[in-house]
Amino acid sequence: LGKKIHYFEEVSSTNSVAKEIAASEEEGTLVIAEIQKGGRGRMGREWVSPHGGIWMSVILKPGIPLRHASRLTLVAGLAVANVIREIGLDARIKWPNDVRINGKKVCGILTEAKAEVDRVDYVVLGIGINVNMDLKDIPESFRAGSTTLKVELGKHIRRVSFLQDFLLELEQQYISFKTQPFSHILNDWLALSDTIGKEVKVTTPSRIIEGRAIGVTPDGALIIRKADDTKEEIIAGRCIYARP
Numbered sequence: 001l002g003k004k005i006h007y008f009e010e011v012s013s014t015n016s017v018a019k020e021i022a023a024s025e026e027e028g029t030l031v032i033a034e035i036q037k038g039g040r041g042r043m044g045r046e047w048v049s050p051h052g053g054i055w056m057s058v059i060l061k062p063g064i065p066l067r068h069a070s071r072l073t074l075v076a077g078l079a080v081a082n083v084i085r086e087i088g089l090d091a092r093i094k095w096p097n098d099v100r101i102n103g104k105k106v107c108g109i110l111t112e113a114k115a116e117v118d119r120v121d122y123v124v125l126g127i128g129i130n131v132n133m134d135l136k137d138i139p140e141s142f143r144a145g146s147t148t149l150k151v152e153l154g155k156h157i158r159r160v161s162f163l164q165d166f167l168l169e170l171e172q173q174y175i176s177f178k179t180q181p182f183s184h185i186l187n188d189w190l191a192l193s194d195t196i197g198k199e200v201k202v203t204t205p206s207r208i209i210e211g212r213a214i215g216v217t218p219d220g221a222l223i224i225r226k227a228d229d230t231k232e233e234i235i236a237g238r239c240i241y242a243r244p
């Protein structure tokens, strides 16, 4: 991954650029920018992307059924959490895609896929990591609940070597994704997740589900046991811990 890199000083959204070029690019091509003016988060939210972060999109062509594309979000989250752990910070994953340190978000992942019938043509893995910003660099309305690697580590991080380590880790996880049963990745993901066992409230565009998170399905859906003891699987949503 990352043999070919499209580097921008400023871009609207690396995911949007990656989607435009994905059809004609090889798997593993990277789009990366110093700042994004129209960074996008999940569920239509804005993603603040000032100088000092890593804002990138990886083009993948895994040739999988569309329903498995969400698995790649877990793959990416696991890879980010692993490299952050390598620099000595206790990164945990909050379902489905937040990587957090001490309960604060340091990375978000936005997976977008294009499919023909049920096969994906490409997947764009959009990864945003708050690296060398100070909290004051994040607008006040987004600051609560966010942190950066620099803030947590107490020192500046070399983004280039962090990116190299991340790409190697992502590549290893991606090879494992393509060659091993998905349960391998899922088990590693579960070991780093701080969601399972928690009382959660998950908001989807159509409704709110409350209960205890008891597991994740092989497609990455969260399994919730509700107060009436019935179970529900939620493939996408915003998850809040009842007791953080």
Ligand code: BTN
Pocket: 012, 013, 014, 015, 016, 036, 038, 039, 040, 041, 042, 043, 045, 047, 049, 054, 055, 056, 057, 097, 098, 107, 108, 109, 110, 126, 127, 128, 129
């Ligand atoms: C989220 O947690 O809501 C997902 C945030 C994803 C942000 C990244 S930054 C690089 C890529 N380009 C975007 O516009 N979004 C993703």
